[in-house]
Amino acid sequence: MWKTALKPRWIAGLIFALALSGVFVLLSQWQFGRSTQPEIPVNPSTEKVKALTDTLQPGDFFHGSVADQMVTAQGSYDPGKQVLVAGRLHDGKSGYWVVTAFAVTGAPVLTGTAATPQTWIPVARGWLADPADAAPPPSGTLELTGRLLPSESPVPATDPGPGYATAVSVAELINDWGVSSYPGFIAASSEVANGADVGAAAAAGPLKPLNIGPQPATQQINWLNLFYSVEWIVFAGFAVFIWWRLVKDDYRRELEDSLDYAYGEEPGGEADDGNAGEQANIQTHPSSDQNQQKVQP
Structure with missing residues (x-):
């Protein structure tokens, strides 16, 4: 073949x-x-910096429409309210996020039994490879700019130890810090004090900037296009x-x-077996014996 x-x-x-x-x-x-396309395209309006106090309210639910929004707020850090969140990647290396409580100037004050006279928000200030390099936050009044993100879920049945947290969970942090808080946290991109940026992006040191961009939109599967591909x-x-x-x-x-x-x-x-011709000759020319029999009286 x-x-x-x-x-x-x-x-x-x-x-x-x-x-x-x-x-x-x-x-x-x-x-x-074409079978996997973003359900909702990235909204360019999230890159326009808005005031935190105009974007999200403490005590309210974290609405999906404000996720990834770049926000700015004025206030100050509390060095006594700082934790390290393990298992965070930066350039392929595992390390720690440094998360510090930030008192927001002009934020609405919550009411209730456990409410505090000041409203706070957790701020992920940067990434560290070695927890021993963790330093106190910048002091004084700061103008903070960063990306507003929803609260994470804590790891259940896990005790991270003093000064550590399993996740950037607002519920977990406000219990440890004993403060009233916004229902989300900020991944800082700049921290300006007296006109100078003192954040991780500007200061040369072990604390590295997070550089968190807008999260990708959720994907949906178009089954018709998937069938066509097969x-x-x-x-x-x-x-x-x-x-x-x-x-x-x-x-x-x-x-x-x-x-x-x-x-x-x-x-x-x-x-063609060779017998056809012989049979034809026999039929065309009868034998002499047969002719003699016909001549006899």
């Missing part, structure tokens, strides 16, 4: 089938790419299968023709 497949016309047919299959594979990749793969395999079937049929025809020649038949004709 390989001899048949190596005929020039079937080699050309194979090249055409492979080229056609390649086109089908590309179409499959295109359809697969269908194009089937078509690619079917093109090669058709070529193989044509070669196999050609091989069988050649095999049948060779068998016909071997038995003395014309390809597609009837057998």
Whole structure:
């Protein structure tokens, strides 16, 4: 069969089938790419810095519409309210986030039994590779700018130890700090004191900036496009299968023709066994014995 497949016309047919299959594979990749698209595109308005007090209210739920919003706030840090959150990556290395309580100037004051006269918000100030390098936050009044993010879920049944937290969980932190807080936290990008940036991005030291961008939008699967991508793969395999079937049929025809020649038949004709001519002569020329019998009286 390989001899048949190596005929020039079937080699050309194979090249055409492979080229056609390649086109089908590309179409499959295109359809697969269209099957997973963002449900909601990234909102460019989140990059416009807004006042924290105008964006989110303490004691309220954290609304998804304000997630990733760049915000600014004035206030001061409390060096006694600072924790390290382990298991955070930075440039492929595992380390710690430094999270400090920030008293927001002009923030609404909550009421209730456990409410405090000042409203706070946790701020992830930067990343550290070694917890021993953790330093107190900048002192004095600061103008903080960063990305507003929702509270994380704490790791259950885990005691991180004094000065540590399992996650940037507002519920966990306000219990440890004993303060009223906003329902989210800020990943700081700059901390300005007296006109100078004293944050991790500007100061050279072990504390590295987080550089958290807007989170990617949720993905949804378009099952119709996913089905089309699988269908194009089937078509690619079917093109090669058709070529193989044509070669196999050609091989069988050649095999049948060779068998016909071997038995003395014309390809597609009837057998010539050599007896047909003799039978015709017998019928055309009766034997002499038969003629004699007819002449006798």
